[in-house]
Amino acid sequence: MRWSNWSGSVECEPARIEAPGDEAAVAQRVREAASSGDEVRVVGTGHSGTPLCETSGTLLSLDRLAGVESHDTGAGLATIGAGTKLCDLGDPLLERGLAMANLGDIDKQALAGAVGTGTHGTGRTLANISSSVTAVRLVDAAGDVRELDDPDDLRALRVCMGALGVFTALTLRLVPAYRLHERIRRLPIEDCLDRLDDEIRDNRHFEFFWLPFKDSAEMKTLNLTDEPVSELADRPYERIGWSPHIIASQRDDKFFEMEYALPAEAGPACFREVRLRMRERHPDVVWPVEYRTVAPDDAWLSPAGGRDTVTLSIHQDGSLPYRAFFEDVEQVLLAHGGRPHWGKIHSLGADRLCRMYPDWDRFLATRERMDPQGRFLNPHLRLLFGI
Ligand SMILES: Cc1cc2nc3c(=O)[nH]c(=O)nc-3n(C[C@H](O)[C@H](O)[C@H](O)COP(=O)(O)OP(=O)(O)OC[C@H]3O[C@@H](n4cnc5c(N)ncnc54)[C@H](O)[C@@H]3O)c2cc1C
Incomplete structure (x- = not known):
């Protein structure tokens, strides 16, 4: 079963490509992978040009975990399925009087995919999409569902390239529709x-x-x-x-x-x-x-x-x-x-990247704590993190 990214610069042959229908099924897939020692990678829409999603193990798509789960227009918050395409999110948010503060050059990415790499648009006062994440629901390396909103956890999770777990839903801080x-x-x-x-x-x-x-x-x-x-x-x-x-x-x-x-x-x-x-x-x-x-x-x-x-x-x-x-x-x-x-x-690779990020070691320690077996690591991430 072949998979390739948007540009065709990355191709791989995962043992299986699956799109679980709900969070319990995602957790089940991760538990199965954990017991068989399989590598798990998650793909959004494959718009990344680097081999972040490349795997010979299990490739999970969260396409079916899409849509607005809940919202609070007054508070400017909404919890959204991780696989939601950004282009499918704008109108449902507008109907609720809400909007994302910014988008990148395209809106074809999955929400979790855009968050995972620090995808951004332009504007001196506008930060990247991941900065609007206020809480994460994820399936961790043991296959358990966890909800995380502690500020330090979020500083690790917001841009983590799928290395800390499978996001199933993200809560975003939004702005009134404009x-x-x-x-x-x-x-x-x-x-x-x-x-x-x-x-x-x-x-x-x-x-x-x-x-x-x-x-x-x-x-x-x-x-x-x-x-x-x-x-x-x-x-x-x-x-x-x-x-x-x-x-x-x-x-x-x-x-x-x-x-x-x-x-x-x-x-x-x-x-x-x-x-x-x-x-x-x-x-x-x-x-x-x-x-x-x-x-x-x-x-x-x-x-x-x-x-x-x-x-x-x-x-x-x-x-x-x-x-x-x-x-x-x-x-x-x-x-x-x-x-x-x-x-x-x-x-x-890690030798240069580690000098660019003051909190590099804190991220690596969090990764080690959350995924000690390296279930969510592929060769590219090992190269990036020096593992
Ligand atoms: C035409 C084009 C235009 C672009 N424009 C911009 C731009 O304007 N600004 C910008 O910053 N970037 C831009 N990019 C880059 C793009 O936004 C990023 O590569 C983004 O991560 C792609 O989103 P995706 O859904 O395709 O994610 P993928 O490439 O499929 O995955 C990206 C990462 O997210 C992880 N991930 C995906 N889903 C989950 C999940 N449920 N749980 C945990 N991890 C997950 C993956 O494992 C991977 O590490 C562009 C790319 C293209 C091809």
Whole structure:
């Protein structure tokens, strides 16, 4: 039984792929794996470019544990099935007067998958999706269902790549439903860089894509509005809508991606060096570089943990070689203090990662306590954690 991720960069042959129908069935699968010494990995929608879900053991999909379990609009909280696709969550939340504070570039991921790698969108004051998790229900390595909301547990659990258990439901802190006004503009890249600080400060969401073949920037801003939903037909690059209908994009072409989270102050200089390197050494690459901002959070393994962050994402076409290009640009991103996105291609292992995260050892101790047999570890996670 073959499995491959979204881009096709990871393929494996799990002994079994299962989609349990309820939490008890998830627990049963984990207990069976524990008694047979089988490795267990969980997959969301397989949008990660790294081998996080690769396994020769049991691959579990939580697709059937989906939907809003309960909510409290006044408190801004909802408990949501871990397998819920983000694109299937927006409307049910809107019906309850609620919304997620932000989304990433797409909304095809499963909630637990997006949480597990620290998936983020853009916006100086907006932290990654995992930062909104206030409680976790999971099946642990012994096959027991546990509910965890202790702050230190959450700092380990929020970004843990499925290494601490199988999430079955997540409670999220949400915000009242809101509408956004989107504007897209194209400028010469130097003009974009000249106004970068202002754009980041003055907009709820700001990002730009540098288009190497034109050396221009496509800038996108999103801001809160009370105006009604509208396509703004007289203004082709603007529209207004409810947040879940506006934030995410549709990405149909397959691509490979590497992304590093940098200290915000290093962002502009790092981008300039990446741009120079690409123009000098990789002039054939036409895929854009994406520049975004993320607010800090306190998850121990969050790439945006503890610092205002700029993320730079490098792309290559899904049908072209990417490794040499990524490895070359990766040196620039590392030199500027970058931390790799867990779900996007990078070349790092524990020896370098351990120096990037002040609470690295606390995370490893928690992992050892929660899964002493390494039931949820695959070769890639062993490499990341140095186990
Ligand atoms: C086109 C595209 C656009 C993207 N845009 C962005 C973006 O804007 N911002 C960004 O930060 N990232 C982005 N990413 C990366 C993507 O958001 C992450 O890789 C995300 O983790 C993928 O979610 P998924 O549901 O596919 O999870 P998977 O890739 O299937 O899994 C990710 C991790 O979550 C774990 N996991 C999944 N379900 C569970 C569960 N129930 N319990 C415990 N662990 C679980 C898995 O074991 C794995 O470690 C993008 C990727 C693509 C391909």
